[in-house]
Amino acid sequence: MANQEGHRRFGNVRKLPSGRYQARYPGPDGRMRSAPQTFARKAEAEKYLTLIEGQMIRGEWIDPERGKIRLQDYAERWITQRPNLRPRTVHLYRWTLGRHITPHLGEMPLNRIDTPMVRDWRARLLADGTSVTMAAKAYRLLRAVLMTAVKEDELIRVNPCRVVGADQEKPVERPVLSVPQIFDLAERMPDRFRALILVTTFGCLRWGEVVALQRCDVDLSAGTVRVRQAFVEHRGTGLILGPPKSRAGVRTVALPKAALPLLKQHMGEYVGGAAEAFVFTGQAGRTVWRGSFNKLVKWSEAVAAIGAAGLHFHDLRHTGNTLASRAPGASLRDVMARMGHDSPRAALIYQHTNREADHGIADAMDRAVKAARRKPSKRKAKRVAEGGKPAAEAS
Known part of the structure; x- marks a missing residue:
């Protein structure tokens, strides 16, 4: 690949008036797309383009436009379209979503949610007094929603719910009668x-x-x-x-x-x-x-x-x-x-x-x-x- 600005074999990098660098590249349809963020250094922008090119070669690239749907909208659709859910389960999912997930992450596009963001969300739940058990239930629901976005709808490449131990409950030991x-x-x-x-x-x-x-x-x-x-x-x-x-x-x-x-x-x-x-x-x-x-x-x-x-x-x-x-x-x-x-x-x-x-x-x-x-x-x-x-x- 050429190292000169604007002369790369795949995509191009340009310096913005702000001093940061923008990376742009053509999708499989020929339409130019911009990276969702700008970069402090030119080398970082070029590295981004190299990663995107590799994804396209391996067939792993996903159009970032597809992942711009809000989590709240996608999760609501996920619940509605989920097969064979009992009425009680639908009610519980909607309650959990509205109580613990959408107030914090609902406005975020799916492709902007990353693992540190999920980790911060869970930490805020626990800090606000949500029990470990309830936080685990909310985490598992979020993970299931985003897993569908990865595997079935192909809206995002990876599931950001990768916080070790976040899905585990620690319920109080319940009594057993004699x-x-x-x-x-x-x-x-x-x-x-x-x-x-x-x-x-x-x-x-x-x-x-x-x-x-x-x-x-x-x-x-x-x-x-x-x-x-x-x-x-x-x-x-x-x-x-x-x-x-x-x-x-x-x-x-x-x-x-x-x-x-x-x-x-x-x-x-x-x-x-x-x-x-x-x-x-x-x-x-x-x-x-x-x-x-x-x-x-x-x-x-x-x-x-x-x-x-x-x-x-x-x-x-x-x-x-x-x-x-x-x-x-x-x-x-x-x-x-x-x-x-x-x-x-x-x-x-x-x-x-x-x-x-x-x-x-x-x-x-x-x-x-x-x-x-x-x-x-x-x-x-x-x-x-x-x-x-x-x-x-x-x-």
Whole structure:
């Protein structure tokens, strides 16, 4: 390449009145383009042109005009066009985008976002009080959006989300209830919600899955519940009944035998005779919203009374998952299928899971329940001493 200004084999460099240097080059269509920035030294501008020429030779060059779309506009389009997103996920993505991403990076063209900018954005989130977990979720969303811009739409050459560790969450370790605590918590619930606690915990179910169970999904003879749908709460729309969180979420789960008497009693007292009757509802027969459940059952007081203050409802599923993983003889794929894990690998494994193995997990959990309940709890012993019946017998 020639070194004289304006006589290069590829592109040209000229000195601007400001003293900085501008690099210009022809694209494959013959139209001249300018580098997005000017350079303090001529050698830097020439190096830039050499890199651009190399990209064109290797077929890696991307027209910078394509990457001038604002991040906010592109991300909104990304969410809208993303296939098979559940309404809850769309809502969460839009909330995360508007809360944590677009206020900082939304006006930036895609091709102007670089790794230092992403690193600064994440640092500002953390400095402003955003939790590490939430910052990681926002980072993963941004990375997914920009990965599509790289691989599918070819708007930018590389994904600038390359901050080591930024995608990792550090959630607080959630509590795991003991078997006596599970039954104690169930006893402290209003009668129509006692079985809900046992089915959720021992069935490893999500809230949306357990409240979407219908009579036709419960097989008391086999001791199983079938998960085939889930409720999603969407503000402004209401409760939406749809498929579970993933394909692996469609599953049949065996319950420990110790949970079946209370479930059978519940089915007889609170569930309509029609096959489509929902199993767990409020007094008016309507589906209970997750946001109103805690107040309805005085959740804070109940969990504090069993020595688990701060326990979340979702921790019941966590407890069930933990008990299942401890069951002797349960393989990793058996446990993942029981949980309805949402990874593609778990979904594939679920399709080949042995139903007998799932019953084995339930039987092992049942033995743990019986062993833990042989010794009366202090609360039950006190009731007997006072001349009353234990709650399990009274119900």
